[in-house]
């Protein structure tokens with residue numbers, strides 16, 4: 001059965017540093033509260049405890065999972081909470097050992113109320129259990145799993161959800177890349193047109209435009225903030241923010257007062273090969289520095305890989321096509337979202353399940369296909385681009401130092417963005433009929449590789465750089 005995953009499921013506005021370890025747990029806390037309300041238990045709860053399991057526990061401190069849970073339990077929404085209020089909410093809870101439960105009433109919340117458990121739950125590597133107590137009795141126990149990209153499920157509900165979503169009548173049900181390609185061929189349409197027709201089943205044209213505008217504006221703002229903020233990232237690794245200085249060197253004395261003028265200013269800068277490399281890298285770094293500083297980003301498809309898509313889209317806007325407008329942005333995001341959803345349906349976008357190939361590899365494939373369409377490639381060439389981008393990320397492990405989404409994560413976004421552009425150019429010179437590796441095969445390979453990958457390399461910080469370079473040594 002084909003699942004429908006909207007482009008808005010793949011590109012979600014949230015808060016850094018991690019979609020699976022921050023956004024997912026945050027959403028799970030919100031969902032638990034919603035359930036308590038439905039069962040009329042919310043007002044009975046006098047105490048709350050949370051257990052984090054597996055990868056959520058092993059890298060939870062560095063990924064701010066405990067803080068995300070506190071924010072969710074406080075009733076803050078990751079899309080809208082003012083970033084500057086986050087510290088205030090957290091320190092209030094920690095100092096008073098009291099939680100303003102769902103922004104409605106105070107309950108005690110002791111320092112050890114969020115427990116980090118090393119064991120893994122069998123269903124998924126990112127498990128968490130919320131427990132609610134009344135008069136000393138545990139009256140509510142709910143376990144959620146954060147399955148990547150901010151998606152959360154409970155063990156028994158995801159099949160039911162899929163069935164509910166699939167009752168809708170989508171003109172182009174898509175599970176595999178070959179199906180998408182066949183629709184494009186049969187209808188003589190681009191990938192973005194096919195995706196748009198499906199999206200129209202669940203959202204009006206106005207809603208789609210409005211949401212895509214919001215997503216793009218969030219990406220743009222994120223790059224802007226990242227390029228104009230200096231200092232050191234939080235967490236103890238003492239990583240210096242690099243986008244600021246690189247941006248200063250590239251933009252020189254160009255004048256601008258807002259983000260739109262900034263785009264024009266960049267278009268006026270020198271863009272030889274080296275400058276292009278530096279611009280793309282700088283834009284990718286800027287997003288992931290904001291992400292690492294718990295700023296607002298768009299999961300694309302995850303927070304750790306949030307820099308690839310904005311950087312490649314900006315590359316198109318400021319280097320490739322100075323006349324580009326929102327229609328180009330829209331096409332790009334529609335294609336990217338669909339490619340990401342095919343990876344999610346057939347493999348994973350969770351580093352705890354598949355390592356970094358599932359994050360940076362997928363984001364690079366999404367960006368490569370989207371760029372190829374904007375550069376005039378056929379739908380088949382777009383799929384070739386996605387395949388090339390993923391093929392050369394296969395096996396990439398996840399080993400963040402100190403469990404922080406900083407090293408290797410931030411630079412890795414620059415590499416993923418450059419590879420996406422390279423993959424698009426290679427695909428544009430490829431006859432898809434002569435391509436030996438179809439996208440679906442590379443997705444299957446990625447999933448097999450994910451299953452074979454040692455647990456130490458799946459967002460546990462128990463292998464790779466996280467072991468050879470210790471936080472204490474930095």
Ligand code: SF4
Nearest residue numbers: 304351356359398409
């Ligand atoms: S190494 Fe890759 S997958 Fe792991 S946290 Fe960093 S960006 Fe995400």
